[in-house]
């Protein structure tokens with residue numbers, strides 16, 4: 001845990017070469033993070049009545065063939081990662097799979113194009129709200145495969161990107177959704193990584209929402225031209241929301257009426273409703289003068305505390321049910337820079353990282 005008086009920071013890792021080599025290298029650099037995540041997954045499987053590890057791994061394996069077809073290079077990275085960490089591939093794969101959970105978590109996002117920013121830049125911005133202990137699982141990762149543009153991302157154990165931007169200025173951010181039609185298929189993390197290999201908005205949108213998926217995030221995909229899309233997906237369908245006015249806010253509930261019937265339980269989303277409306281109201285006032293400090297201002301908001309835009313652990317809840325903003329990031333797609341705040345944005349500073 002954080003010592004008093006020390007500044008929070010994320011580890012920085014990087015790798016290049018073949019996909020397999022990248023996996024091995026990141027696996028070695030993030031082994032401790034991967035081992036913690038493995039331990040945590042085993043514990044959460046054991047906590048499900050009647051669930052055995054072997055049964056869970058067998059369930060996870062069923063979504064591998066569709067992924068091998070969709071993005072075989074990433075499966076190669078994961079095979080390398082298994083070697084680098086010393087964790088069996090079956091287990092590494094299971095760490096990427098969506099086990100039924102039904103828990104509504106967080107994340108608040110903003111995207112804005114150059115017509116509203118002070119410096120004429122396009123920004124994709126994200127608060128990452130997960131379990132407080134997930135803070136130690138994140139690395140700032142720079143990956144440059146030999147056949148892809150390369151990206152900088154905030155990645156779990158250096159591998160699974162929760163947000164990222166590539167050298168072509170394509171960004172991937174977004175929000176957890178809880179659709180009611182999940183099935184065996186491509187896990188929701190895989191399209192996030194594939195978006196970061198694409199050089200144009202058309203290809204990136206295709207990568208974000210593959211047929212054959214088993215689940216989906218709300219994938220926010222932007223480019224340096226200020227094309228801003230929010231792809232509200234479920235396993236079987238999606239809607240593509242476009243930032244017609246040049247800016248967009250998204251949290252964790254479906255906004256598209258087409259998607260309302262896929263919402264698993266709207267009663268779990270009051271935090272999301274408050275964060276959405278609050279962020280929209282605060283951000284609207286800033287249009288025309290938006291800069292990095294604007295995002296800190298909006299994303300540090302505490303209305304609705306502790307389940308506010310800047311989220312803090314609710315002491316009334318058990319550790320597994322607590323949610324915290326563990327990072328905040330503003331990708332400047334115009335200059336290909338990432339402004340990253342480690343920990344709650346109300347406490348930390350946004351520091352600049354170059355691609």
Ligand SMILES: [Zn+2]
Pocket residue numbers: 300302310311312344345346347
């Ligand atoms: Zn705060």
